[in-house]
Amino acid sequence: MDGRLVDHPILKFERGKEVTIYFNGKPIKAYEGETVAAALYAAGVRIFSRSFRWHRPRGFFCAIGKCSACMMEVDGIPNVRTCKVYVRDGMQVRTQTGYPNAEKDIFALADKLIDRFYPHGSHYTKFTNPLIRDFVLSQLRKMTGFGKPPKAVYEGKAKHEEISCDILVVGGGPAGMSAAINAGKYGAKVLLVDENPFLGGQLVKQTHRFFGSAKHKAGTRGIRIAKILEEELQKIPNVMVLKETKVFGIYNGGKEVGAVQKDKLLRIKPKKIIIATGAYERTLVFENNDLPGVYGAGGVQTLMNVYGIYPGTRGLIVGSGNVGLILSYQLMQAGVKVAAVVEAMPRIGGYFVHAAKIRRLGIPIYVRHTVLRALGKNKVEGAVIAELDEKWNPIKGSEKKIDCDFICVAVGLSPAHELLYQAGCKMKFVPELGGLVPLRTIYNETSVTGIYAAGDVAGIEEATAAIMSGRIASIHATVALGYGGEEAKKELEEAVKDLQEFRAGPFGEKIVSGIAKCMLSS
Amino acid sequence: MKYLERGYLEKDELPPFPSEERLKKRPVAYIECPQPIPCSPCFEACSVGAIKMDNINDPPEVDYEKCTGCMSCLRVCPGLAVFILRLREDGKGEVTLQYEFLPWLNKGDKVELLNRKGEVVGYGVVNWVLPPERNDQTSLVRVEMDASLIYDVRAVRKVRE
């Protein structure tokens, strides 16, 4: 069985050379350019790992390297996120949890028995002798399955390459690309890094036409906006782009930055830093929410729109924000059925026009409903939804069984804030902005002078706002470094005004009130 | 904003329709985009100024007298909220809408007509298409139907032989 999409109304899937990878010793067909997780999924693999304690099956969830559900041993290296590594001919991939492997795991019995005989923490009460306890603990650790770490210990000093630049932009989504373009055009020496082998961030899976104004590329598909921005970038010689480069730390108040480019260590010395690392998906608590088949909405989009792989045959969408609504439409475009969209709030959360698009194709949207549980043993085989009362409790007797083989959780994103936090920026939990965000000036400078935040990492919004905030942050940084003169200063004020106008409508209200809670005076 | 509880507009929430007389004269844009959202490509696409929008968050309002039915707004609307309506001399009606599914529709194809809730309300025939490659993969299709249906039909589905 091949789970790959061939025809699509919007996308053309150009697959690379056919290669063979080995999964627990079994040969599997893959195409160059696919991640290991994508290739395994296309081949019908659904169980990627087992949970630590109960050995419950786990599938992938995020598909962008943020959740760790897909970790396996790849060519002898343990704990590799298979959704982030690309296939190579002859690659050996093994599941590292479960015995003999994650798909068929005899320890899965633990799910039924462990609590009865071995409740949480009982190694402390049962094994009072420290020697025996140490032995038991070491055996338990083996069972949790964090792979077999290599024995060799590295000695000596790591080799590294040093790069200096005026402005370092971390993240190549719409915010980061816009930041690099706008700083670059005034002559600043810019380094843009992204951990992916492509630029575009979230845009690369968005096949729909964007909202906003034509001035900011509305009416154009997300995938094309990514290309347009990349072409603009390529025209600016003083912007250097490093792909497959992940920043892991910011030191000395932003004067030094550590990054890895594939196997190479980089020591970057920037004058200013713009963090545009985007966001990751939240999950939702419900019974069996860890079954393979319960996926993040963005994960499904990645699988389907980036790699051209069917997520399943019939999906249930949880959450009616724009992400859930757009995903429903995109699933239908790929020929996948959508059973329903459920929304806990009394009304649809996203734009009405997005809801109308799928409603007129016959997809039911249940507001004031939630998913109670996923059904199935080793993967999703259905779901139960129920209506909620005024106090958000499920109403007895309102349960409905939904026939589906996957469930997409589209309940929002949280800012990918770690680098800002680590760099010492003052942070605040602001629910309106999606979670932990940095305090910032109207120019998006954080409490650490010279470090800026732009795009979703500063507060979950959308691409147009991300492009605008990247522009503001980078022009401010550029001006501070003495580039651009009066023209740049004027553009900066214009850019601030543009964004204010954009946020002036009812959909911007929440954002505006959230930002007010984390404003620093500039 | 009851429509946000359902995902479709009821009769009393729809913008006023162009008069029968106007619908007979030439095609006209009818826009179902009632919510204030930061979006304006339809407004920017209209070269005759038939779409009124005070700022980017203002919902569009069509001046049916100014509208020429040129379809520029239809081509770009990301919300699939624009429909071009027409009543023909011969008593038939036409709705032109965006279409982004496989198989692509061709002239002469028979289609199921769906209302705002996705219910099949009749059958129609495609009598003109703008092929997908001419509009960044959003095809425009014009569907001929009973005149009374143009007020309700908002999607079509190919009838598989």
Ligand SMILES: Cc1cc2nc3c(=O)[nH]c(=O)nc-3n(C[C@H](O)[C@H](O)[C@H](O)COP(=O)(O)OP(=O)(O)OC[C@H]3O[C@@H](n4cnc5c(N)ncnc54)[C@H](O)[C@@H]3O)c2cc1C
């Ligand atoms: C389903 C869906 C539909 C959407 N629809 C719309 C729409 O219609 N209109 C609209 O305007 N917006 C839409 N959006 C929102 C829009 O895509 C996002 O708001 C936007 O992409 C945010 O841009 P960003 O640059 O902040 O982050 P991202 O696009 O997430 O980019 C962040 C980048 O940073 C990289 N990165 C992260 N950490 C590191 C690190 N440590 N080192 C190096 N690189 C790193 C990531 O790989 C990624 O490429 C949608 C989003 C989704 C998920």
Ligand code: SF4
């Ligand atoms: S059909 Fe043409 S004239 Fe009429 S509103 Fe749309 S763009 Fe304007």
Ligand code: SF4
């Ligand atoms: S382009 Fe479409 S979605 Fe945007 S405002 Fe106009 S009608 Fe509404």
Ligand code: FES
């Ligand atoms: S980290 Fe790979 S699926 Fe989340």
